[in-house]
Amino acid sequence: MTYQGVLTKMETEFTSPIQYYLVFENDFLNMNQLLNKNISIQFVKYQCLNCGLDKSIYRQGFCKSCFFDIPQAADWIMRPELSTAHLEMEDRDLEYEKKVQLQPHIVYLANSSDVKVGVTRKSQVPTRWIDQGAHEAIEIVEVPNRYLAGITEVALKDFVADKTNWRSMLKNDIKDENLVAWRDRLKQYIPNEAIDYYIENNTETNIEFPVYKYPEKPKSLNLLKQQQFSGKLVGIKGQYLIFEDNTVFNIRSNEGLVVNILV
Structure with missing residues (x-):
């Protein structure tokens, strides 16, 4: 069966071990159920998590123009000490900044x-x-x-x-x-x-993670360069899928990529 959707960070459920879910617009996958099974991942296109356009992803799942414009990608996201909403000072969108920073x-x-x-x-x-x-x-x-x-x-x-x-x-x-x-x-x-x-x-x-085998020498999958990858899923930790051949795939760092996943 083939599932298609834009990658966003996996949703999690705090159980022992952690339950992982890859959520698409009209579908979701319980990734734990795919452990010890062969799956294929294929790059289809880009989809910026803000504008939705097929434009190269710059950082954090956003295209370059969105990354430098929207409040969700402002510097205070990565550097909380730069937050200024408590001073009523706007960076990109004071209403959004108050909502996130003042909690x-x-x-x-x-x-x-x-x-x-x-x-x-x-x-x-x-x-x-x-x-x-x-x-x-x-x-x-x-x-x-x-x-x-x-x-x-x-x-x-x-x-x-x-x-x-x-x-x-x-x-x-x-x-x-x-x-x-x-x-x-x-x-x-x-x-x-x-x-x-x-x-x-x-x-x-x-915290206990669902891992059957840890990689001895993890090698990161570059899906844009390789376009397609197939392997046996043997673990999930953090936001990484771990495969039997030591390949690891960071879902979080590939947000904004539309993929086909063949199970």
């Missing part, structure tokens, strides 16, 4: 390759951790806006990583960490503006 945000520690610090909206816990392939995570502070979360993350980046080593994450080359101890150790570096929001009594969240 509870979490600064967290996640362990996917090494311990890293990150920011997400409270409503995105634990989805954000699942998307990063973290096997354990813990909240540090819960603040009322994105700006406070951003300056806290910046302060903590001097003492802990802020990026995931995707190869180590996919190889499962990881170790368990005491995130409660990490949280307590980092408390002293939280900015004065955010220290009152420190979370003192909480525990780690543990």
